[in-house]
Amino acid sequence: MALVPPFPDRADDTATVSSVVELLEVLWGGGREMDARPVSVSQLRVLYVLAESGGINLRTLTGALDSSPSSVSRLCDRLEAAGLVQRTASTTSRRELELHLTPTGLAFLADLRSARERALAEVLDDMSPAERGALLTGLNAFRTAAARRAEAGADVVPVARTA
Amino acid sequence: MALVPPFPDRADDTATVSSVVELLEVLWGGGREMDARPVSVSQLRVLYVLAESGGINLRTLTGALDSSPSSVSRLCDRLEAAGLVQRTASTTSRRELELHLTPTGLAFLADLRSARERALAEVLDDMSPAERGALLTGLNAFRTAAARRAEAGADVVPVARTA
DNA sequence: TATTGTTATACTCTATAACTATA
DNA sequence: TATAGTTATAGAGTATAACAATA
Numbered sequence: 484m485a486l487v488p489p490f491p492d493r494a495d496d497t498a499t500v501s502s503v504v505e506l507l508e509v510l511w512g513g514g515r516e517m518d519a520r521p522v523s524v525s526q527l528r529v530l531y532v533l534a535e536s537g538g539i540n541l542r543t544l545t546g547a548l549d550s551s552p553s554s555v556s557r558l559c560d561r562l563e564a565a566g567l568v569q570r571t572a573s574t575t576s577r578r579e580l581e582l583h584l585t586p587t588g589l590a591f592l593a594d595l596r597s598a599r600e601r602a603l604a605e606v607l608d609d610m611s612p613a614e615r616g617a618l619l620t621g622l623n624a625f626r627t628a629a630a631r632r633a634e635a636g637a638d639v640v641p642v643a644r645t646a
Numbered sequence: 647m648a649l650v651p652p653f654p655d656r657a658d659d660t661a662t663v664s665s666v667v668e669l670l671e672v673l674w675g676g677g678r679e680m681d682a683r684p685v686s687v688s689q690l691r692v693l694y695v696l697a698e699s700g701g702i703n704l705r706t707l708t709g710a711l712d713s714s715p716s717s718v719s720r721l722c723d724r725l726e727a728a729g730l731v732q733r734t735a736s737t738t739s740r741r742e743l744e745l746h747l748t749p750t751g752l753a754f755l756a757d758l759r760s761a762r763e764r765a766l767a768e769v770l771d772d773m774s775p776a777e778r779g780a781l782l783t784g785l786n787a788f789r790t791a792a793a794r795r796a797e798a799g800a801d802v803v804p805v806a807r808t809a
Numbered sequence: 810t811a812t813t814g815t816t817a818t819a820c821t822c823t824a825t826a827a828c829t830a831t832a
Numbered sequence: 833t834a835t836a837g838t839t840a841t842a843g844a845g846t847a848t849a850a851c852a853a854t855a
Contacts, residue, residue, distance in 0.1 A: 557821085561821080576831075
């Protein structure tokens with residue numbers, strides 16, 4: 484059973500958000516999704532990107548994941564072996580690739596999203612309608628603000644201090 | 647620069663939450679915090695637990711992380727080598743350990759939390775007071791409901807489908 | 810004998826650097 | 833030559849299984 488971090492001592496806005504972030508980090512930050520489960524978090528990130536922008540080359544995917552070409556190449560090796568992703572020769576350049584989700588990959592992503600939404604629905608059902616409404620209003624606004632800053636190139640949530 | 651997933655097609659509550667989860671996953675799901683940064687996500691989870699419950703043994707820590715003893719033992723090897731965690735002989739049983747954050751480990755965690763809260767504050771500043779209030783009300787309620795379910799042993803957010 | 814912690818082995822993920830092929 | 837992609841190598845994380853020491 485996962486540990487649940489404590490409520491923040493201060494009635495501070497940022498501390499509240501931070502504590503929820505830490506809650507989620509502990510709850511599904513474990514690496515055991517490599518175990519009985521078919522797809523790791525890293526592979527999942529690839530699927531997210533390809534679902535949104537199919538047909539991109541490896542270099543573009545590398546940029547979207549903020550990773551390195553070799554790592555992404557190996558990720559694609561395994562995803563291709565798993566039948567979730569397909570490497571196709573580019574029509575414009577013979578040294579580039581086109582990366583696509585296979586129908587299996589698309590179905591997998593759809594199933595995963597369903598499962599997550601089902602699990603989230605259980606939590607949301609434990610909240611009052613007013614609380615739920617506040618959460619959704621707040622999250623949508625947060626999402627808009629975070630996306631705005633991410634597009635500007637800012638680090639929205641640093642994982643560790645720089646010094 | 648990180649990719650930003652699209653807004654959900656449906657005006658569905660769970661899809662909204664799910665899309666925020668995916669946003670965060672892409673934004674700070676990258677593994678490059680192993681690079682120039684001092685502590686990995688896995689190590690960070692250890693610090694969270696030890697900050698909350700210092701003096702526990704390796705078995706208890708393993709349970710809190712929902713991991714395996716060997717993985718946690720190796721994690722502690724590196725955290726001890728980094729000077730963030732300390733293994734001490736238990737006072738009650740000679741085959742058990744007591745795990746503690748060192749002063750360095752505690753200071754590190756405090757600094758990290760400050761940095762995160764500073765970054766989050768930038769996003770929150772981009773939101774209206776009403777939106778911010780809604781977010782905090784909603785997150786606190788979500789947190790309570792999620793903790794309730796986590797304590798009951800439920801998987802709050804499955805990473806991949808079971809089938 | 811059962812439990813705590815560590816080590817042996819094997820896999821995924823990550824990165825830098827070297828390499829092949831194309832532009 | 834510069835770029836796209838792959839492979840070589842090395843380090844960290846994860847897990848199962850075998851092991852030592854203790855209860």
